[in-house]
Amino acid sequence: MSSNKKNKALELNPNVSIDNIIFGFDFDQLYCLLIDSGISKTTGRPRLAVPGDLIYDNETLDEAANRILKELTGIDNIYLEQIGAFGDPNRMGKESDKEWLKSMRAEPEARVITVAYFSLVKMDDFNPKASSFAESAGWAPINEIHELAFDHYEILQCAREQLKRKIKIQPIGFNLLPEKFTLSQLHKLYESILNKALDKRNFRRKILNLQILTPLNEKQVGVPHKPSQLFEFNEEKYQKLSSEGFDNFGF
Amino acid sequence: MSSNKKNKALELNPNVSIDNIIFGFDFDQLYCLLIDSGISKTTGRPRLAVPGDLIYDNETLDEAANRILKELTGIDNIYLEQIGAFGDPNRMGKESDKEWLKSMRAEPEARVITVAYFSLVKMDDFNPKASSFAESAGWAPINEIHELAFDHYEILQCAREQLKRKIKIQPIGFNLLPEKFTLSQLHKLYESILNKALDKRNFRRKILNLQILTPLNEKQVGVPHKPSQLFEFNEEKYQKLSSEGFDNFGF
DNA sequence: TTAGCTGAGTGTCATAAACACACTTTCAAA
């Protein structure tokens, strides 16, 4: 439990980390960005984890979360939201976690509280590349993830729940889509996040009533069916709804 | 990391604390439990703060939050929910905060990340008493709190927002009321939390439609007006609504 | 004893949102 902080600015805080659930969407399903730190000697399986790092003592938590995102993906200015802190004393207690900690951390025994975030990125903005602390990174379909290092699987489930809750009261889903998109793509996105089928006509009516979409003079091209109208979202209206929410319980 | 519980003091984690926004309701307005650590030498004003403490290395965050609640109020088994982590490097940077830290902390310069919780208590369950790290504790009307130590004022505002959001999708408000209560008391509670007037008839209709209340064969006595029907809430239905939520955006 | 005060309790109508549901259109490829 060190706290020898002579040189605060440059020092990693060995007790607090950030883990960042990065969501993407490919018009078909939700993905999560994972890093693979190699084959575990104890389990013989790849050791998949969510990107994260210890924080520096001179950065805020939000800055640290943005830094991790930037270091890994090279992109900035991404939708980012805190999920909360995870601090079970045994959260890093699996054998394969200990093995990794010994090889990577100056104080492998230190108790680390992690602050989890989730972010929403447009999948084609990001071209995975190796980061300084993982051998590789890549998108994994959310429904195919069944096990992760540390308590990352649990954090992922919390992130999904929070996203589900949030998308019903703020139009943040647009962060997962490109500038121009079709109503069907948006529809599929909502179905993927909420994990259930939504009636097409009712969905379209509701979204259009929010008046958050601007139809473009443009259609899909080259598709083997009736081409779809493209939309962009209305930034102004979006800001308004984002701050007010559009909650509806009635009170 | 030692797990020698004989000497807990050695296991205090100097980098992570818990702060707990404790809400109460007196049938008229919302209150927050504050501790007063004495007159600040630098400001000459009382130094009011939310109860909190560093965590021990062998407890989970939830356990630490419960411990703080128990140490201060003597009560257990309280509704408790995490708000999130607050970690601005300058969150303890006010002069009056530094003064206090020097007198109370082994490592006054250490950067401390705090994990905030809020809890809902039945006000008459709690009889304020001095705790080990504050000279006194007491209920303050939420609307009369304008300044607090550290970043506690900001945390309080987040807590109010979270409570507002939450009460619309889960019936957690009941935690602030005694076993038996009237519809008017519940109505006033919702108005206090949401900070706006709600139509009496519409409110009663909606709450009764949730079928979460069981009318008792009991009325108020000794009131100088028509005595009010008392209700208790239906635990079973409450659990069901709590887990499902009763969100209503329509999707 | 009665008049007056206080808050409890109650119903309806108009409007808006939700939900369920099936066929036609447009384009590309075979």
Place this chain on the structure above:
DNA sequence: TTTGAAAGTGTGTTTATGACACTCAGCTAA
């Protein structure tokens, strides 16, 4: 020119919302 694939569109029913005003029961004080 036929076929397959997804886009796009409307209505009727049901349910929830929001606005709104008077009577009732019990206490107190004249």
